[in-house]
Amino acid sequence: MKLIPCPLNGLRNAEEFVCGGEVQPEPDASQLSAADWAQHVFHRDNRAGLVREWWLHVPSGYWFIAERDTLSDRFLRSYPASELFAKRTPVGPAEPGDR
Amino acid sequence: MPIGLLKYGLARRYPARRQFPPERPLKPVYDIVIIGAGGHGLAAAYYLAKQWGLRNVCVLDKGWIAGGNTGRNTAIVRANYLTPEGVRFYAESVALFRELSQELDFNILYSERGHLTLAHTDAALRTARWRAEVNKHLGVSSELIGVDEIRRLCPVLNLSEEARYPVLGALYHPPGAIARHDAIAWGYARAAADMGVELHQHTEVTGIRRQGDRVVGVETNRGVISCARALQAVAGSSSRLAALAGFRLPIVTVPLQACVSQPLQPFLDPIVVSASLHCYVSQTPRGELVMGGAVDGYPLYQQRSTLDFKETLMSDLLELFPFLSEVKVLRQWAGIADMTPDFSPVMGETPLANYYIDAGWGTWGFKATPVCGKRMAETLATGAVPDLLRPFALQRFDSFRQLGERGAAAVGH
Numbered sequence: 165m166k167l168i169p170c171p172l173n174g175l176r177n178a179e180e181f182v183c184g185g186e187v188q189p190e191p192d193a194s195q196l197s198a199a200d201w202a203q204h205v206f207h208r209d210n211r212a213g214l215v216r217e218w219w220l221h222v223p224s225g226y227w228f229i230a231e232r233d234t235l236s237d238r239f240l241r242s243y244p245a246s247e248l249f250a251k252r253t254p255v256g257p258a259e260p261g262d263r
Numbered sequence: 264m265p266i267g268l269l270k271y272g273l274a275r276r277y278p279a280r281r282q283f284p285p286e287r288p289l290k291p292v293y294d295i296v297i298i299g300a301g302g303h304g305l306a307a308a309y310y311l312a313k314q315w316g317l318r319n320v321c322v323l324d325k326g327w328i329a330g331g332n333t334g335r336n337t338a339i340v341r342a343n344y345l346t347p348e349g350v351r352f353y354a355e356s357v358a359l360f361r362e363l364s365q366e367l368d369f370n371i372l373y374s375e376r377g378h379l380t381l382a383h384t385d386a387a388l389r390t391a392r393w394r395a396e397v398n399k400h401l402g403v404s405s406e407l408i409g410v411d412e413i414r415r416l417c418p419v420l421n422l423s424e425e426a427r428y429p430v431l432g433a434l435y436h437p438p439g440a441i442a443r444h445d446a447i448a449w450g451y452a453r454a455a456a457d458m459g460v461e462l463h464q465h466t467e468v469t470g471i472r473r474q475g476d477r478v479v480g481v482e483t484n485r486g487v488i489s490c491a492r493a494l495q496a497v498a499g500s501s502s503r504l505a506a507l508a509g510f511r512l513p514i515v516t517v518p519l520q521a522c523v524s525q526p527l528q529p530f531l532d533p534i535v536v537s538a539s540l541h542c543y544v545s546q547t548p549r550g551e552l553v554m555g556g557a558v559d560g561y562p563l564y565q566q567r568s569t570l571d572f573k574e575t576l577m578s579d580l581l582e583l584f585p586f587l588s589e590v591k592v593l594r595q596w597a598g599i600a601d602m603t604p605d606f607s608p609v610m611g612e613t614p615l616a617n618y619y620i621d622a623g624w625g626t627w628g629f630k631a632t633p634v635c636g637k638r639m640a641e642t643l644a645t646g647a648v649p650d651l652l653r654p655f656a657l658q659r660f661d662s663f664r665q666l667g668e669r670g671a672a673a674v675g676h
């Protein structure tokens with residue numbers, strides 16, 4: 165069984181994880197054209213080599229970032245998302261009453 | 264043919280026919296460059312020469328003929344898809360497959376077995392009925408059948424109500440078939456080469472030369488060649504080629520694995536698929552069971568095999584055929600599947616005016632080889648995308664018109 169390093173739980177079986185896809189810059193939803201949305205939602209770099217991705221450790225519900233090599237199937241580094249994202253992306257209405 | 268056969272039979276010596284001409288140096292200019300000598304690229308080359316008289320064509324491959332997914336798939340051919348666009352497209356492919364041994368004078372061992380998609384849940388039954396109705400409406404033979412009928416078609420299947428996931432019914436598709444995958448590629452390659460198409464193996468495309476929004480040539484490890492038009496048909500490597508050409512694709516590359524058992528006496532006529540259990544199996548004319556499941560859990564450009572795959576696959580397959588528990592696995596392998604978010608392929612135009620794409624074939628593209636080759640050839644020859652291919656345009660993602668085939672293509676075949 166392949167082992168994947170989780171920043172919270174250490175090395176765990178690959179079966180316990182789900183890959184959440186490439187880390188990409190969060191777009192500004194209010195400014196985006198339809199074509200830009202399509203790029204963000206559907207299109208991927210799908211790089212052969214070094215990638216940086218979201219991963220989920222399912223049993224503990226913990227999302228983190230992993231860097232790995234898609235040619236050699238090696239995990240190089242994994243760390244908490246807070247290392248990349250200093251501030252939270254607001255969810256829902258920005259201000260109370262703003263619907 | 265019969266006289267030729269007689270002469271051959273009576274001859275003292277049996278000269279083997281050379282299948283492909285010896286490799287020549289690359290020419291500096293071609294009308295059309297096809298990147299990828301899998302079934303798709305070779306079929307396109309064949310129809311370009313045969314139907315459109317375009318022979319100044321070369322097919323380049325970084326490896327060898329059919330060394331990609333074409334030589335790694337489980338060779339299931341069927342047309343029982345879910346969307347009308349998909350059904351129409353795959354139905355044309357099945358019709359071409361039926362005539363292909365004759366057309367290419369190459370035995371592709373096409374064997375119509377009937378195809379059973381088992382339903383173990385109400386949701387699966389509903390999808391099966393939906394597919395059956397869409398299929399019948401478009402003239403494709405499919406039927407939702409009950410357990411008694413399944414027992415008649417496949418008496419060895421475990422249909423006990425005591426099973427962990429009892430079988431409730433199935434989508435039955437009589438034209439479902441298997442074929443010899445290598446033969447498809449070799450047959451197209453030989454016939455194309457006979458008409459003057461050049462095949463260049465061990466020739467990797469390393470760059471795409473552009474002028475404005477046009478392609479003017481391709482760079483390879485054997486030098487640069489100019490071309491008037493180019494087609495990329497590289498399956499798992501689609502995003503890499505597109506990146507060389509300067510655009511991104513709605514594709515991720517994920518390994519898909521399969522394996523075969525030791526040969527057994529013939530006992531399994533139909534192809535049996537269970538989407539709920541993520542597995543499928545057929546028996547080849549040689550007696551081997553060909554077995555596969557869903558794609559691996561995460562993107563990877565590696566054709567490695569894993570023990571996890573075998574373990575999970577077998578635990579599911581033994582639910583269906585418990586008596587196989589002593590049978591040995593003979594070989595195991597993998598290919599890299601170019602998966603799209605809507606489980607439909609991407610065919611036709613790209614952001615570059617004279618650069619065309621044939622990609623997003625994921626786990627389901629072998630069955631499309633003839634129709635895709637034929638219609639991509641038409642696209643390259645006329646510069647106009649035929650109606651049959653239009654719904655599969657790359658552009659569909661920008662206009663949010665996906666073509667959801669998940670219900671029909673989620674298990675890898």
Ligand SMILES: Cc1cc2nc3c(=O)[nH]c(=O)nc-3n(C[C@H](O)[C@H](O)[C@H](O)COP(=O)(O)OP(=O)(O)OC[C@H]3O[C@@H](n4cnc5c(N)ncnc54)[C@H](O)[C@@H]3O)c2cc1C
Binds near residue numbers: 496504
């Ligand atoms: C295990 C498995 C089981 C499957 N089962 C089925 C099934 O039962 N039924 C079905 O319909 N489909 C099935 N599929 C899917 C099917 O195999 C593929 O969709 C289909 O074969 C794709 O054919 P292709 O010619 O487009 O690609 P390929 O056969 O993969 O050919 C692409 C070629 O491009 C070459 N290439 C890549 N990069 C470059 C470059 N830079 N320069 C030059 N050449 C390059 C590669 O070497 C390769 O030979 C399965 C796939 C797998 C892996």
